[in-house]
Structures are given as structure tokens and as C-alpha cells.
Amino acid sequence: MEKTTSASENKDRWEASFEEQVARQAYNTSPVEAVVRTVAYHLRGLQSTSSSGPLHFLEMGCGAGPNLIWLAQKNIKVSGVDVAPTALGLAKKHLEHAGLTKHLGELLEASVSDVPLPDASFDGIIEACVFQHLNRHDRQQAFKEVTRLLKKGGVFVGYMLDVGHSVYQAKKRDQLESDPGTLVLSDNKSKMYLTNIGTSHFFRAQEFGSLLRGFSIVEPCLTTYYLPPTEAKRRGYDQYLQSMWTLYAVK
Secondary structure (H helix, E strand, C coil), X not given: CCCCCCHHHHHHHHHHHHHHHHHCCCCCCCCCHHHHHHHHHXXXXXXXCCCCCCCEEEEECCCCCHHHHHHHHCCCEEEEEECCHHXXXXXXXXXXXXXXXXXXXXXXXXXXXXXXXXXXXXXXXXXXXCXXXXXXXXXXXXXXXHHHHEEEEEEEEEEEEECCCHHHHHHHHHCECCECCEEEECCCCCCCCHHHCEEEXXXXXXXHHHHCCCCCEEEEEEEEEECCHHHHHHCCCCCCEEEEEEEEEEC
8 A cells, every 4th residue: 555644754754854953953044045036026016015014924834934034024924834843943933033023923833734723814825845745635735725824815935846856757666656746755864855754746837726726826937956966965866956846826
């Protein structure tokens, strides 16, 4: 029987990953450039902000909080959810250190496929390399949560693996028959890398329209780049192509 990563396994795996990242001082402290650039384009195109107050954005899988800090610096109210308590602790600490807690809404320990927040709560939702690590059911539910949580006219920006990625191309013969594009990866080495994070789904462009039905705009943009050879070898590859979708969608 094909086996993907369950919700409890996913939580344990990410908590272990963040614990290793903290121990090695290797967790991400920079905002994801493709995400914040796309959000910046969207903000630039808005005629005005909400008359009832500042915009409110949610990050689904907020990690250590660098994207939240970038948003808060733009006078946007921010909230985040993550399954890893260690990640949430880092996000809170970093927002406090940056003097941005006045912009903080909530930091919740929760799955992105079941967010305990009201419908139509947010002007924007972002995620970076989170939905791609969910099994098929939870992945579909996460996109449904995006639809539920966004206000009409709200923006969603996601950053996700593409089937052109080196890891998928090397291992695609092992993809799940029940969920094409999905690999279950484990190399029993560092918990920091894609190759040991369990379920990993590599998207095709045509998937996004069905996952975000009813959205007025669904525009995936493909970005590819090679890692330096030294880093590629650390990951077990002579050449390592990052092939990623930046998804821009408006409800």
C-alpha cells in the first residue's frame, strides 16, 4: 500500500527539522523573495487599503517569521499558523526583536488544512514550500482553507515545487500512482533538506485552477535556477535545478 506522511508524522518531522535548524543556527531569516516580490506587485496595484484599518495577512506555515516581518514593516497586520511549536516561538521572538508586535494578530499552532479562524478573515494569504509537503487530502483541504479564509478580492501567493525540479526528475519513477507528482522522500541524513522531509508534491500548472475554483485570477509563474555546485553536492547531486511555481491568485 502506498504511504504518504500523515498529519501527526508531518508535525513531528517539522518540529524535528526546526530543532535541528535552531541547533545549527541554520533556519531561514530572510523573506522568500518570490513571495514578497509578488505581494509587493499586488500592493502596488491596489487603489487604497481597507477603510476599516490596515490590511490583515495570514501566513500558512509561517516558520521563523521572516515573511511576517516583511509584511509588518509594510504596516500590515500579520497572523501565522504552523504545526511546529519551535517555529512559532522563533516567529514571536523575531517579531518582538524587530519591534513589530503592535502589528501581530495571532500565532497559532495548527495545521494549514484546518485553520481555527473565521471565514473571510484576511485580505491576503501567503505560503512558501508548505502545501507541497502535504498528502493529497490535506493539500486539497489547505487550498479550500485559503478559499474560505480570504475575503472577496483577497490575494493568495504561494511558492511550490514544479515537476521540472531535479529531485522529481531523478526520482519520478517512484511517484505515487494514487497521487501523480508526489514522492515520499527520506535519505536518513539531515532533516533540513527536501530529500528527507517525507511527502513532497511537485505541481503542474494545470492543477492550480482546479484547486482554486471560483478565483477571478489564477496565474502561476515558473522560476528556475541552479544551485552552486558545492551546495548541489551536499544534497547528493552533480547539478541541482530548483524549479518552482510562484502562484498569484485573487478571489
